[in-house]
Amino acid sequence: xxxxxxxxxxxxxxxxxxxxxxxxxxxxxxxxxxxxxxxxxxxxxxxxxxxxxxxxxxxxxxxxxxxxxxxxxxxxxxxxxxxxxxxxxxxxxxxxxxxxxxxxxxxxxxxxxxxxxxxxxxxxxxxxxxxxxxxxxxxxxxxxxxxxxxxxxxxxxxxxxxxxxxxxxxxxxxxxxxxxxxxxxxxxxxxxxxxxxxxxxxxxxxxxxxxxxxxxxxxxxxxxxxxxxxxxxxxxxxxxxxxxxxxxxxxxxxxxxxxxxxxxxxxxxxxxxxxxxxxxxxxxx
Amino acid sequence: xxxxxxxxxxxxxxxxxxxxxxxxxxxxxxxxxxxxxxxxxxxxxxxxxxxxxxxxxxxxxxxxxxxxxxxxxxxxxxxxxxxxxxxxxxxxxxxxxxxxxxxxxxxxxxxxxxxxxxxxxxxxxxxxxxxxxxxxxxxxxxxxxxxxxxxxxxxxxxxxxxxxxxxxxxxxxxxxxxxxxxxxxxxxxxxxxxxxxxxxxxxxxxxxxxxxxxxxxxxxxxxxxxxxxxxxxxxxxxxxxxxxxxxxxxxxxxxxxxxxxxxxxxxxxxxxxxxxxxxxxxxxxxxxxxxxxxxxxxxxxxxxxxxxxxxxxxxxxxxxxxxxx
Numbered sequence: 001x002x003x004x005x006x007x008x009x010x011x012x013x014x015x016x017x018x019x020x021x022x023x024x025x026x027x028x029x030x031x032x033x034x035x036x037x038x039x040x041x042x043x044x045x046x047x048x049x050x051x052x053x054x055x056x057x058x059x060x061x062x063x064x065x066x067x068x069x070x071x072x073x074x075x076x077x078x079x080x081x082x083x084x085x086x087x088x089x090x091x092x093x094x095x096x097x098x099x100x101x102x103x104x105x106x107x108x109x110x111x112x113x114x115x116x117x118x119x120x121x122x123x124x125x126x127x128x129x130x131x132x133x134x135x136x137x138x139x140x141x142x143x144x145x146x147x148x149x150x151x152x153x154x155x156x157x158x159x160x161x162x163x164x165x166x167x168x169x170x171x172x173x174x175x176x177x178x179x180x181x182x183x184x185x186x187x188x189x190x191x192x193x194x195x196x197x198x199x200x201x202x203x204x205x206x207x208x209x210x211x212x213x214x215x216x217x218x219x220x221x222x223x224x225x226x227x228x229x230x231x232x233x234x235x236x237x238x239x240x241x242x243x244x245x246x247x248x249x250x251x252x253x254x255x256x257x258x259x260x261x262x263x264x265x266x267x268x269x270x271x272x273x274x275x276x277x278x279x280x281x282x283x284x285x
Numbered sequence: 286x287x288x289x290x291x292x293x294x295x296x297x298x299x300x301x302x303x304x305x306x307x308x309x310x311x312x313x314x315x316x317x318x319x320x321x322x323x324x325x326x327x328x329x330x331x332x333x334x335x336x337x338x339x340x341x342x343x344x345x346x347x348x349x350x351x352x353x354x355x356x357x358x359x360x361x362x363x364x365x366x367x368x369x370x371x372x373x374x375x376x377x378x379x380x381x382x383x384x385x386x387x388x389x390x391x392x393x394x395x396x397x398x399x400x401x402x403x404x405x406x407x408x409x410x411x412x413x414x415x416x417x418x419x420x421x422x423x424x425x426x427x428x429x430x431x432x433x434x435x436x437x438x439x440x441x442x443x444x445x446x447x448x449x450x451x452x453x454x455x456x457x458x459x460x461x462x463x464x465x466x467x468x469x470x471x472x473x474x475x476x477x478x479x480x481x482x483x484x485x486x487x488x489x490x491x492x493x494x495x496x497x498x499x500x501x502x503x504x505x506x507x508x509x510x511x512x513x514x515x516x517x518x519x520x521x522x523x524x525x526x527x528x529x530x531x532x533x534x535x536x537x538x539x540x541x542x543x544x545x546x547x548x549x550x551x552x553x554x555x556x557x558x559x560x561x562x563x564x565x566x567x568x569x570x571x572x573x574x575x576x577x578x579x580x581x582x583x584x585x586x587x588x589x590x591x592x593x594x595x596x597x598x599x600x601x602x603x604x605x606x607x608x609x610x
Binding site for chain 2: 173174177183192197200
């Protein structure tokens, strides 16, 4: 199948044509690049302590200075990006896959199943995410996996509801009726005909959701409930910087700036993606 | 005598609504023989769409089959389960829908869709693609190989309807249901599409159930005609008999109202006064009584669909001894 690839390149080209989208693409690309090659990019071991050089300002040796244990902040920022993506990507794509499946079943299946799944979605949605996360972390202890699972569980309903609404709109459309009249089975209708119509919307939603998850991981780490020290995370950097703000502002900058940039980058990308994928604007491509 | 393919016998279909049962189809009986084109005419809301969805059993959840049978090759479709129906749809029975702008998946290329509907075939993908291209060529789409990679929005309405015809005929069905296939197209295209459909029909020798309210097309294309009014068959017979010697007042009025039949220039086009009766609250007697100029006391009883000549049936007391009085 060559088709999806050319489709993808068309979409990327569309995003790059939009200035904000291009900016988002550059930021997100940089973050992903840094995360992928973090091991080779970092000038120092991000968890190696060097008490002699603690709490330094930026210099050529340490681009963003060092923290209270003499660890290189720049290395920790780059490694932190890897942690952020390690949480955000599995959580968002896991939630998307599960939400999509459940949502399509709810939208296409019998009414009682729809009601049951909607009840399930609403129950999950009624927990405030942060509170739920705090409760789970308090129960099983902080770890990267816990954060991923909590974020995934709490964002399933968002994807599920969107997928369900799309399915409900599509199931009565004439082309789906035509497919049924041509003898297509339920799995064929859902998998071959509905999925490509829904996936674009969900992909946009996922792109917009990634910064939220990054911020949530940072927030949990800031509270000391995210990833365990000494693993570097942007939230943990902020936390350390917060208590040391009078000695050096560079930890807060090192932790805060990437969060802001990642949020902006993914949001720009998501919004631009939404405009490009929107079927109403498709013909302009 | 050719073999009967589709036999609709005394079919009664209701819709359960909050206002009570809506009697969408009542005592529908007609048949379609192998390789024959049967036209169904009637104004909007006369039950044409209900009839099609009943044959395919793709009805709304509130549909109730009250009585009768729909026999396809001698087998009653109403007794079939979903699985048996699915094996018939798109292989033995195919359908072309009214609005070509809506019947294709907007995000899949035409080629992908045409390959997908051959899902019953075990052939390799390249072969399926070749079959698809051959069908596109057969319906008169130039450069079919290249056009397979295009998306529905890159085709015009007429092209899309040709593609729909190609898709419907790809499995060489025994019965093709054409649900007003040219209503959404302009008049010049209509002629082309009808001619192409007729050619392919002769080639494949499949039976066609052609639903339309365009009498000119029906007269041109069909062997036999079934005239429906408010969920009932009022007249059926040979196309010549129906158009030259209609035996039901409704058929007569319908032909009089056809713009193609009007000889004199008039400021106002002729219409049939009155409205189709409320199907949830049926009037007694002949269904057309309220709008019929010739109605008499006898019309208080429902007239039977009775044979007048060989194969020509009409449900009107005028054809009986003693007339309407």
